[in-house]
Amino acid sequence: MANISKRNRRREKEINNAAKNRRELIAARLSRRDLMRMGLLTSAGYLIHKKGLSARAQWGGGGGGSGECDRRWWNGSGGNGTPVSPPTTPFVEPLFIPPIAQTVASLNPAPTVNPNTGAGEARTRPHQALTTLPPVKFYEVHQREELLSVHPELPLQRLWTFNGTVPGQTYVARYGEPILVRNFNDLPNDNGGFGLQSVSTHLHNGHTPSESDGFPCDFFGQGQWYDQHYPNVLAGFASSHPPNGDINEAMSTLWYHDHRVDFTAQNVYKGLAGFYLLFNAFDTGDETTGFRLPSFPNFDIPMMFNDKNIDPDDGLLAFDLANRDGILGDKFLVNGKIQPFFEVKRRRYRFRWLNGGPSRFYRFYLTKSNLTNHPFWVIANDGNLLTNPVQTTTGVTIAVAERMDVIVDFSSFAPGSIIHLENRLEQCDGAGPTNNILAAGQGNKMLEFRVVSDTVTDNSVDPATNPTFYQVPTRVTERIRRCFEFDRRNGQWVINDELFDCNDVRFKVKRNTAEIWELEGGFNWSHPIHIHFEEHQVLKRNGQTPTLIERGRKDVIRLGENDDVEIYFRFRDFTGRYPMHCHNTIHEDHAMMLRFDIDDVGNNNEDNCGHH
Numbered sequence: 001m002a003n004i005s006k007r008n009r010r011r012e013k014e015i016n017n018a019a020k021n022r023r024e025l026i027a028a029r030l031s032r033r034d035l036m037r038m039g040l041l042t043s044a045g046y047l048i049h050k051k052g053l054s055a056r057a058q059w060g061g062g063g064g065g066s067g068e069c070d071r072r073w074w075n076g077s078g079g080n081g082t083p084v085s086p087p088t089t090p091f092v093e094p095l096f097i098p099p100i101a102q103t104v105a106s107l108n109p110a111p112t113v114n115p116n117t118g119a120g121e122a123r124t125r126p127h128q129a130l131t132t133l134p135p136v137k138f139y140e141v142h143q144r145e146e147l148l149s150v151h152p153e154l155p156l157q158r159l160w161t162f163n164g165t166v167p168g169q170t171y172v173a174r175y176g177e178p179i180l181v182r183n184f185n186d187l188p189n190d191n192g193g194f195g196l197q198s199v200s201t202h203l204h205n206g207h208t209p210s211e212s213d214g215f216p217c218d219f220f221g222q223g224q225w226y227d228q229h230y231p232n233v234l235a236g237f238a239s240s241h242p243p244n245g246d247i248n249e250a251m252s253t254l255w256y257h258d259h260r261v262d263f264t265a266q267n268v269y270k271g272l273a274g275f276y277l278l279f280n281a282f283d284t285g286d287e288t289t290g291f292r293l294p295s296f297p298n299f300d301i302p303m304m305f306n307d308k309n310i311d312p313d314d315g316l317l318a319f320d321l322a323n324r325d326g327i328l329g330d331k332f333l334v335n336g337k338i339q340p341f342f343e344v345k346r347r348r349y350r351f352r353w354l355n356g357g358p359s360r361f362y363r364f365y366l367t368k369s370n371l372t373n374h375p376f377w378v379i380a381n382d383g384n385l386l387t388n389p390v391q392t393t394t395g396v397t398i399a400v401a402e403r404m405d406v407i408v409d410f411s412s413f414a415p416g417s418i419i420h421l422e423n424r425l426e427q428c429d430g431a432g433p434t435n436n437i438l439a440a441g442q443g444n445k446m447l448e449f450r451v452v453s454d455t456v457t458d459n460s461v462d463p464a465t466n467p468t469f470y471q472v473p474t475r476v477t478e479r480i481r482r483c484f485e486f487d488r489r490n491g492q493w494v495i496n497d498e499l500f501d502c503n504d505v506r507f508k509v510k511r512n513t514a515e516i517w518e519l520e521g522g523f524n525w526s527h528p529i530h531i532h533f534e535e536h537q538v539l540k541r542n543g544q545t546p547t548l549i550e551r552g553r554k555d556v557i558r559l560g561e562n563d564d565v566e567i568y569f570r571f572r573d574f575t576g577r578y579p580m581h582c583h584n585t586i587h588e589d590h591a592m593m594l595r596f597d598i599d600d601v602g603n604n605n606e607d608n609c610g611h612h
């Protein structure tokens with residue numbers, strides 16, 4: 001920073017001032033729609049620059065595609081005028097492992113089928129399956145503020161937590177064991193700069209009845225609570241595969257996160273996310289049984305990745321509402337800590353990698369100290385276990401909300417070896433990655449693995465022996481084909497030209513039927529699209545058979561520039577409302593999402609393929 005010219009210093013000041021002004025708007029809890037109404041946004045969706053809101057507009061620059069990253073300093077670390085975060089020393093703190101959620105003996109008042117509004121419950125619809133799939137475990141979770149450290153060289157942060165930690169407590173669930181979570185909103189009156197004290201908690205990838213799904217418009221306020229019933233059943237249990245469901249629909253790495261309409265990005269950025277792991281008789285959590293995957297919790301480690309910005313003035317987490325394209329941070333967090341280290345023994349580990357957002361795409365490599373790649377095995381994507389492990393020496397890409405379970409074997413390393421988990425995917429702004437792969441050592445180092453000398457046994461399966469996990473579920477003829485274009489209109493984000501509206505049922509799916517959807521991406525933007533309730537199979541990507549990693553089941557589909565993807569679904573067992581949305585949480589809030597309902601009639605809306 002020694003050779004920065006005076007002009008650059010002035011520019012840096014402008015960026016900081018503009019960011020400060022924007023933060024005041026954010027602290028006022030104005031949504032994008034409020035800003036539009038107040039005339040503070042241009043028709044293209046940028047904040048007006050007259051009042052010193054948009055550093056980007058003043059400069060006239062802005063990150064846009066490859067080559068622009070060289071100019072990143074001009075636009076701030078995250079592009080779009082975000083100030084550069086203060087420096088922090090990497091790899092000084094151990095990886096934080098979120099605690100396992102503990103049950104309570106009972107809940108008082110006892111859960112009821114109908115919403116217990118008299119006692120403060122915010123649910124609006126009765127439970128569909130509380131009596132047929134009665135919960136055998138009960139949890140009580142309080143969403144509350146906690147002062148937490150993201151790095152020892154930064155002040156404590158006022159984060160929003162589930163029971164006190166970021167990520168929140170990890171649920172360890174089993175198929176055949178329904179649970180009920182009583183979720184309290186105990187968030188404080190002062191939001192500390194950003195975040196809305198109104199929440200809806202979604203269990204991402206759950207085959208969950210609608211009223212417990214965490215639909216974005218099922219939000220609830222401070223002092224209220226909401227009972228969420230997670231049946232932990234395999235899809236098809238009450239339809240195609242009675243009574244236990246289709247084993248080939250088994251899931252393993254789920255996560256939960258806030259999904260409050262219009263405010264998801266802020267609330268998740270503030271900390272409201274955690275893991276939910278599902279085990280069964282095959283994926284047992286014990287490496288001597290079933291598929292013999294590395295034992296939980298010692299050798300089976302969930303890792304949530306986030307990139308965030310820190311205000312250089314006060315060292316506190318900064319959220320930039322104006323950054324409508326998507327927020328890129330210049331600080332990289334694993335399980336809530338900036339660049340931690342993790343000591344590993346000389347054996348195999350299962351890592352459950354989750355891109356927690358808000359907007360960045362990653363491509364992860366394991367970089368050895370001689371700058372060569374350590375190969376690893378991908379055993380699961382977000383649709384969970386693949387048919388067979390897939391080895392990679394060229395990394396693995398993870399879009400927001402995607403998960404990749406990998407097996408890494410450290411047995412060939414000498415004690416004292418250092419390996420870095422490195423993101424080498426170049427991305428200059430929220431629009432999406434450039435798809436340039438940076439050279440080893442030139443990317444973002446997320447985490448440092450330190451190999452320790454302890455002797456250790458390893459009873460886990462060797463992926464090189466090509467074990468078989470689940471088959472891709474068999475298909476039935478689809479009832480209908482629907483088509484969706486994901487695009488940008490007037491600075492907002494639309495699906496088939498429309499913004500999200502809680503009450504607008506865009507189409508109805510007939511329960512227990514199959515559908516094929518065609519999803520089409522727009523020019524110059526990447527969108528990780530998530531559809532709630534049932535996993536899909538990717539039939540075709542741009543007319544081609546998808547890769548081995550994408551071929552099985554998925555719950556997030558990556559739509560790159562002008563991509564055309566065909567996916568297949570069944571919608572079984574439960575009814576109600578669900579969303580499809582972009583999981584770049586900034587796009588989602590502004591308002592690339594739609595509502596569809598599952599009922600026993602269905603309709604044929606949005607089937608006008610090729611005529612948008």
Ligand SMILES: [Cu+2]
Binds near residue numbers: 526583
């Ligand atoms: Cu998007």
